[in-house]
Amino acid sequence: MKQHAAATPRLALAGISKQYPAVRANDGVSLTVQPGEIHAVLGENGAGKSTLMKIIYGAVQPDEGSIRWNGQPVQIKSPAAARELGISMVYQHFSLFDTLTVAENVWLGLDKAGSLAAVARRIGEVAHTYGLDLDAQRPVHSLSVGEKQRVEIVRALLTDPQLLILDEPTSVLTPQAVDKLFVTLRRLADGGCSILYISHKLDEIRSLCHHCTVLRGGKVTGEVDPTKETNASLSRLMIGAEPPPLQHVARAPGPVVLAVQGLSLPRQHPFGVDLRDIAFEVRAGEVLGIAGVSGNGQQELMAALSGEDRRAAAASIRLKGAAIAAHSPRRRRHEGLHFVPEERLGRGAVPTLSLSNNTLLTRTGPVRKSGWIASAEVRALAEHLIQRFQVKAGGPGAAARSLSGGNLQKFIVGREIDAGPTLLIVSQPTWGVDVGAAALIRGELLKLRDAGCALLVVSEELDELFEISDRLLVMAQGRVSPALPRAEATVERIGAWMSGLWPGAAPQEASHAAA
């Protein structure tokens, strides 16, 4: 971006510091974004990226430092003020009203909106231009995580921003959709819009961004041109070391542990997905990966397998030969089936309860027959999980919501691994989790596989599935594709299958999965 070097920077931060009661989230951070520049901010969870973005977006006030916007010193007092300046943000955690429709949510988020109908029309236009498939009339509660993120992106684009902040935007897109989004972002940048791109996906940063600021422990540890760096060198700047490569040793799979046959379920709400004739097997000592864009029946399949939805026909789900479709989640856990849901707070853990109490959700070892809870044992178990899975937390008494996403995920995955399951089902094991924690979680999953456990992993991150799976299948429009050995699966092939177009696929109505 040499041609912009002489111009006034779009945004210049100097010496930004923010002290929270427990941590110094930002410590003398400086950052300069030129007009039309795609600027990556790279760092682990807890490195201070989110705080910095909230300062730029006016949601948090810095203790020290100055902000210049197009050369003018400014104080950004609120997100509304930021939007007025031309700064838009897509948060990683969504701020949407569940009971309202997509259009109503976008409408509410706009400061100068016209009529609802006009907004709905513009949503359609923007969604079409940028390949973000979205039905403006659907209520948000019926959307999958990936679809909710599309709402946030479209909402940000509707304000015609001069600076767009994107927090981990690609985690929910197919490879083809990521390429399309990148085309969009490059087009936006060419038009003069600056983009702050927060991500931990090193490949993406290297292929998309012009400039990269690396944060560690609240401080800037590097400012580099990512196109000239390798994954290893970026990784070193970010965490001080490279994660060790995973050992994926080929093993002969054991007997069938989970057999799903003819599993069909009608949707439970109008915008759900019907599960249609799902069939697959998971064997002991193998990882079966399920790829696909969210909102294609993964949530429904997970609920049927975990026991949260018990409507399935008895024989359609078999664990070690026994029909378990009518069994409760607790009974399934006794039979060796453990599950890690994609939502950490509120489903995998109760936000306000301590880690000790959260172990009790799925681990009933410390509960006596009489129903008495042996508190000392619960504490010891939580302590053990914190140690074994390197969870950074203020001890077993810390509330679940006080942990960062990565640490809470380590705790929840660890809680289920430590139970010694015969079948572990994991949904989005590393969604929004930093590189270090993701590497640890994947390593632990592989260790469990090597110990003879059967694993079923649903993920929207293809890299992750390619890294840990022995076999892969794709879910689209409530159906599953045949399983492919990893060696035969390529990104192109799997990407094409995500639209529901695998050989022998039943003819189907208009696809809404593909982007």
Next chain:
Amino acid sequence: MLRLEARAQPSRALSIASPLLALAVTVLIGIGLFVMLGKDPLRGLQMFFVEPLKSGYALSELSVKATPLVLIALGLALCFRANVWNIGAEGQFVIGAAAAGWVAMQAGPGTTRWIVVAILVAGVLGGMLWAAIVALLRDRFNASEILVSLMMVYIADMVLGYLVYGPWKDPAGYNFPQTITFLKSTQVPRLVDGFRVNIGVLIALASVAAFWVLLFRTYAGFQLQVGGLAPAAARYAGFSSRRALWMALLLSGGMAGLAGALEVAGPLAQLTPHVPAGYGFAAIIVAFVGRLHPVGAIFAAILMSMFYIGGELAQSRLGLPKSLTGVFQGLLLFTLLACDTLIAYRVRWKPAQVPAPKAAVSTQTKEA
């Protein structure tokens, strides 16, 4: 100007201090109220905060009022923690009292004192039955337990009215709407001669311990609270929401019924249309002021009882209307809810003017 700023972590200290702060604000408003009514505020406050604690007799009366409040509030605290909104403890209290009264009416000259056990059990069952109707309608038809339980209060009042005006009316009672005065053998033992304080106090304290254990030391209590805090987590864990609903309603109904039975077998000694004294509604305030914690319920119930007695004293000695009791009780809940804001937020004093050098540009964004 004053600004509210979100705290990083909810303050533990303030969650305990908030009821005390609310009490202080209630007292301040109370002083203003007495001044406006033309009474000496010191005398007024004395009626509410000193007189009810002044003598053994006063303390005995305090415990008579506090016992039903504690019993009912325990059940409600459990309900509210499970996210089940039982607003109808008053009705469950009335039906508990009626069931207990029926057993008490069966006593004859030869009946032993052990009939008291049957009376209390009848009260518990009566309260449970009334709450079970709410649970059934919620479970089967997804009817709002808030509305149903509240409406059931008025039905309970009517049932009681029918009984004391009709079939259960004392034939020798000069046509007053009341049952016979129950025999001595149906009355719970008193603790001290000459005072009305009875073993209900001990039952209440034992119940506090039992509910503490249930909530914080048993898996059933844990499941109940998870269901209230995060329903999706409860589903994920496999905790039954129907079981939690029934358990919460039956337990709180039972406790309200027990409180009703203790009134019948204690201070009332007969059924009249005046059995519903508002304990079931006041206990909602007790549960919240007590932080939905069993031990907190004790202190909150004592405070609420002081308002009851203070209101009566203000009427008899200062000539003020007895409704002051309700005013104070309402003020306390109102100020508590306001003070609870401070648990998650802190108040900051911010100068309205922005320092000079940055003022130029910041004015652009000010209106936002």
